[in-house]
Amino acid sequence: MNALSFLVRGIDSTLEGEIKMAIADITESIRLDPKNASAYISRGNAFVLDREFKLAIADYSMAIRLAPKVASVYSLRGIAYVLDGDFIKKGISDFTKADRLDPEVKLYLHLRFIALSFYVVREHAPVFGNAIDDSIKALRSEQFRPTSENGG
Numbered sequence: 626m627n628a629l630s631f632l633v634r635g636i637d638s639t640l641e642g643e644i645k646m647a648i649a650d651i652t653e654s655i656r657l658d659p660k661n662a663s664a665y666i667s668r669g670n671a672f673v674l675d676r677e678f679k680l681a682i683a684d685y686s687m688a689i690r691l692a693p694k695v696a697s698v699y700s701l702r703g704i705a706y707v708l709d710g711d712f713i714k715k716g717i718s719d720f721t722k723a724d725r726l727d728p729e730v731k732l733y734l735h736l737r738f739i740a741l742s743f744y745v746v747r748e749h750a751p752v753f754g755n756a757i758d759d760s761i762k763a764l765r766s767e768q769f770r771p772t773s774e775n776g777g
Contacts (some may be wrong), residue, residue, distance in 0.1 A: 628658035632667060639671045647671045662691035666698060669705070678709035696727035703736060713744045 626634075635650035651668040658664065669684035685702035692698065703719030706712035720737035727733070743760075 628654045628661065628664070631657065632661070632664050635671070636667050639667065639674065644671050644675045648675065660691060662688040662695070662698070665691070666701065669701060673701075673705055673708065678705045681705040682709065682712075694726060696723040696730065696733065699723040699726070700733055700736060703740065707740050707743065713740055716740045717744060 631650045631654035635647045635654060638644070638647035638650060648668060648671050651664055651671060654661065654664045655668065665684040665688040669681040669688065672678070672681035672684060682702055682705045685698055685705060688695070688698045689702065699719040700723040703716040703723065706716035706719065717737055717740045720733050720740060723730070724733040724737065
C-alpha cells in the first residue's frame, strides 16, 4: 500500500471509531510521505478523539509548518489547546490567526470568543474557574466521544 491508501484507510477508521487503528494507519502514511499536511491533520483529529491533546497539538503544528496558509489547521490546533486546558491563550491566538487567514469563516470568531470567555473567567474570577475546569473535563469525558452508538 502507498501513503494515500494508508491515509484513506486511517480516515475511514477514524470515522468508524477505530481510533487506535486510525492512528497506526495514518502514522504509516506519514512515514511514507512526511510532507503531507493532510496526514498530520488527520492524525491530529484522531488524537483529539483519543484525548491525546498534546500529540494532536504537535501534529497540527507540523501541518502548519507544511501548510502555513490553511486557516482551518490553526482552528483545529486552537481547539486542542483549549481542550488541553493549559494553553487557552495559545488557542485564542490560533483562532485569531485563522480569522486573519480566512475572515469569511465566522466560526473562528465564535471559537475565539468562547476561548477568551474561558480564559477571563478562569484567570479573573477564581470562583468561576472551577466551573470552566469542570466544563473542560466534561468535554473530555467518554460521554462526548463520538461512537457509532451515539451518531458520531
